[in-house]
Amino acid sequence: MQVQVIGAxxxxxxxxxxxxxxxLVAFSRNxxxxxxxxxxxxxxxxxxxxxxxxxxxxxxxLLVYVGGVVVLFLFAVMLTGRIEQVEISNLxxxxxxxxxxxxxxxxxxxxxxxxxxxxxxxxxxxEPTTAAIGNALLSQYLLPFEIASVLLVAALIGSVLxxxxxxxxxxxxxxxxxxxxxxxxxxxxGPGGEP
Amino acid sequence: xxPAMEIAAGVGRFDLHGLTPGMIITGxxxxxxxxxxxxxxxxxxxxxxGIAVFGLVLGGMWAYLLWNQRFSxxxxxxxxxxxxxxxxxxxxxxxAAILTCLLATDYLPRHQxxxxxxxxxxxxxxxxxxxxxxxxxxxxxxLGIETMSLAVYVLAGFFRHSRHSAEASLKYLILGALSTAIxxxxxALLYGVTKTTHLASIGQLFQESPAICRFNAEGFAVGLQPxxxxxxxxxxxxxxxxxxxxxxxxxxxxVYDGSPTPAAGFMxxxxxxxxxxxxxxxxxxxxxxxxxxxxxxGWVPILFVLALVTIILxxxxxxxxxxxxxxxxxxxxxxxxxxxxxxxxxxxxxxxAFNGAVPYYLVAYTLATxxxxxxxxxxxxxxxxxxxxxxxxxxxxxxxVAASMTIFMISxxxxxxxxxxxxxxxxxxxxxxxAGIGQxxxxxLVVLAALGIxxxxxxxxxxxxxxxxxxxxxxxxxxxSFLLGRAAAVAIALCAFGSVALGILPxxxxxxxxxSTIEMADTPEGPEAIVPAGMxxxxxxxx
Numbered sequence: 086m087q088v089q090v091i092g093a094x095x096x097x098x099x100x101x102x103x104x105x106x107x108x109l110v111a112f113s114r115n116x117x118x119x120x121x122x123x124x125x126x127x128x129x130x131x132x133x134x135x136x137x138x139x140x141x142x143x144x145x146x147l148l149v150y151v152g153g154v155v156v157l158f159l160f161a162v163m164l165t166g167r168i169e170q171v172e173i174s175n176l177x178x179x180x181x182x183x184x185x186x187x188x189x190x191x192x193x194x195x196x197x198x199x200x201x202x203x204x205x206x207x208x209x210x211x212e213p214t215t216a217a218i219g220n221a222l223l224s225q226y227l228l229p230f231e232i233a234s235v236l237l238v239a240a241l242i243g244s245v246l247x248x249x250x251x252x253x254x255x256x257x258x259x260x261x262x263x264x265x266x267x268x269x270x271x272x273x274x275g276p277g278g279e280p
Numbered sequence: 281x282x283p284a285m286e287i288a289a290g291v292g293r294f295d296l297h298g299l300t301p302g303m304i305i306t307g308x309x310x311x312x313x314x315x316x317x318x319x320x321x322x323x324x325x326x327x328x329x330g331i332a333v334f335g336l337v338l339g340g341m342w343a344y345l346l347w348n349q350r351f352s353x354x355x356x357x358x359x360x361x362x363x364x365x366x367x368x369x370x371x372x373x374x375x376a377a378i379l380t381c382l383l384a385t386d387y388l389p390r391h392q393x394x395x396x397x398x399x400x401x402x403x404x405x406x407x408x409x410x411x412x413x414x415x416x417x418x419x420x421x422x423l424g425i426e427t428m429s430l431a432v433y434v435l436a437g438f439f440r441h442s443r444h445s446a447e448a449s450l451k452y453l454i455l456g457a458l459s460t461a462i463x464x465x466x467x468a469l470l471y472g473v474t475k476t477t478h479l480a481s482i483g484q485l486f487q488e489s490p491a492i493c494r495f496n497a498e499g500f501a502v503g504l505q506p507x508x509x510x511x512x513x514x515x516x517x518x519x520x521x522x523x524x525x526x527x528x529x530x531x532x533x534x535v536y537d538g539s540p541t542p543a544a545g546f547m548x549x550x551x552x553x554x555x556x557x558x559x560x561x562x563x564x565x566x567x568x569x570x571x572x573x574x575x576x577x578g579w580v581p582i583l584f585v586l587a588l589v590t591i592i593l594x595x596x597x598x599x600x601x602x603x604x605x606x607x608x609x610x611x612x613x614x615x616x617x618x619x620x621x622x623x624x625x626x627x628x629x630x631x632x633a634f635n636g637a638v639p640y641y642l643v644a645y646t647l648a649t650x651x652x653x654x655x656x657x658x659x660x661x662x663x664x665x666x667x668x669x670x671x672x673x674x675x676x677x678x679x680x681v682a683a684s685m686t687i688f689m690i691s692x693x694x695x696x697x698x699x700x701x702x703x704x705x706x707x708x709x710x711x712x713x714x715a716g717i718g719q720x721x722x723x724x725l726v727v728l729a730a731l732g733i734x735x736x737x738x739x740x741x742x743x744x745x746x747x748x749x750x751x752x753x754x755x756x757x758x759x760x761s762f763l764l765g766r767a768a769a770v771a772i773a774l775c776a777f778g779s780v781a782l783g784i785l786p787x788x789x790x791x792x793x794x795x796s797t798i799e800m801a802d803t804p805e806g807p808e809a810i811v812p813a814g815m816x817x818x819x820x821x822x823x
Contacts, residue, residue: 193510194510196506197506197507197509197510200505200506200507201505201506201507224357225357225359226359226419227356227357227359228295228299228355228356228357228359228360228420229359229417229419229420229423232408232411232420232423232424232427233423235306235404235407235408235427236408236423236426236427236430238310238404239401239404239405239408239427239430239431239434240430242313242397242400242401242404242434243401243430243431243433243434244434246395246397246401246434246438247434247437247440247449
């Protein structure tokens with residue numbers, strides 16, 4: 086009984102941290118605040134993973150998202166000049182259709198959640214999962230593991246291609262510099278945003 | 281191949297053997313990247329396209345050899361299949377990629393974007409598509425789709441000097457990432473119910489598990505429980521985005537419009553081929569079940585509605601377009617609707633309704649669409665969208681190009697002596713046959729077929745409008761003064777020849793399509809359950 090109460094408290098604390106962080110990301114007008122909200126949300130998700138005895142995934146979440154992605158975001162925000170003066174950064178457009186979509190989605194998911202007979206999760210001993218994940222990656226999931234490397238090569242080549250500029254391009258740009266509205270490089274659609 | 285490999289992590293030589301086409305193509309992709317680094321001087325990079333085409337031909341030939349063995353086995357602990365279906369779709373994707381590379385060698389230098397990475401990205405995308413076609417597990421399927429999509433997002437933005445192209449790429453990336461998220465959500469929900477990501481295991485549960493199906497008093501499954509239903513719908517939504525079905529099609533015209541024309545052709549054809557391969561695997565192996573009637577909550581009613589709105593809205597929107605690339609985009613949306621018809625038939629009446637319409641249709645569609653995009657790429661001026669008026673008098677200026685374009689339009693419209701006619705015929709025939717086989721609600725299928733035929737008659741208007749402009753209007757604009765590059769000319773000629781030849785002699789391809797469809801491993805009524813990795817067995821056909 087005692088354990089269940091503590092478990093519930095931990096879960097709700099982590100869930101509130103995650104959702105509040107996500108809300109800050111979405112509603113804050115200041116992009117730096119949004120980045121810090123993302124930090125909180127990622128922390129909460131990492132806590133939820135650990136809470137589900139997925140220690141490895143929790144640590145990866147911390148290392149990659151909190152330690153890497155958010156810091157990268159912050160660097161990008163801080164190093165980009167005048168980003169805080171951009172007025173339109175976070176204004177919502179078309180709130181009514183968005184609200185309709187939101188209500189529809191929530192309604193469907195709620196109906197599904199309440200109609201599904203959720204079974205008990207069973208007593209899972211909190212044991213280290215790293216070795217099991219390593220074994221699975223190199224035996225059962227060997228093919229997906231290898232495909233992931235092809236995927237990453239394609240993503241790397243693509244982002245470098247979109248973001249980098251070569252000498253030939255710059256020469257061409259100088260030659261055709263009459264069009265002032267040509268963006269130097271459009272928002273490089275790097276695949277970093279991929280989940 | 282390499283017997284020593286059998287020790288390492290349980291990889292058998294049969295595992296690698298079945299994936300050889302994909303490995304060859306990935307290898308050539310890396311080779312093209314390497315050669316690009318060592319490229320010096322101001323010379324053209326068409327030879328890189330040649331190397332890519334060579335690799336694709338090699339991979340395609342290997343796929344044909346594998347297919348010809350008539351063996352099915354599962355690869356890498358049931359992560360992928362080596363079966364006739366996968367190899368047939370591999371071959372179609374490879375064909376589209378070869379034509380795209382040939383067109384690109386001519387197109388890219390004229391638009392100051394002559395870079396080897398284009399061919400490398402095409403090859404990586406093809407690797408992803410092959411994995412989608414052979415996937416036996418949701419994990420493989422998902423990674424294949426992502427590999428393909430990432431490469432294609434970059435191809436859309438390949439013109440770095442063009443704002444239009446960047447917009448296309450960004451739009452595709454953001455919407456694509458959203459559809460990826462929806463698919464992952466669906467996979468997670470399905471995994472939550474089934475505790476497996478293996479397609480055939482999911483299929484078994486879909487037939488018998490009370491956690492997934494709702495049963496009536498007599499013990500017949502009458503529908504799905506809400507959780508698996510919503511998971512399945514989310515996966516279908518994401519696949520619908522990839523193949524541009526109507527409520528999820530908004531990106532297609534904008535992206536095709538802004539992308540380099542050969543890349544747009546590649547997106548309209550190869551991506552769609554891979555999407556249909558994945559969809560067929562999902563629907564035939566994973567989401568199987570009771571004879572899915574129109575009134576039940578299986579996927580048949582969902583696809584029924586999607587097909588209807590896709591065919592009608594796709595054709596209607598194509599009629600009002602004035603820009604040619606947008607017209608082709610909406611026409612490709614309409615074609616995706618026709619391609620759903622055989623799937624609906626198969627879901628409704630079971631495997632008796634298979635007549636090989638999907639691969640045949642995809643071949644005919646690929647030839648006509650890529651050919652048309654090739655012609656547009658030739659006529660295109662810098663950063664200026666082509667309209668119908670730009671085609672005026674083309675019949676006099678460039679008789680061969682105009683003749684090829686006429687063939688493509690006739691084939692896309694589905695008018696007799698072309699492949700497109702036979703493809704549409706097979707698709708509609710599948711639906712009508714299924715209406716006769718199934719027990720309930722066959723009249724809905726007849727209505728669907730009738731509306732589809734009416735819409736395709738309406739579609740003739742915008743296809744023939746192209747022909748009218750080419751031959752019956754006076755020229756008042758100067759067309760391109762340069763000649764069509766040799767490689768692009770070969771590609772367009774191949775498309776035109778294929779469209780006509782397959783229309784006159786459809787038998788061979790129709791038979792191959794039929795065999796490859798029924799040779800899908802692991803379907804409940806097809807070849808039986810899988811054997812452990814590394815042990816080959818004959819399938820002997822499922823009829």
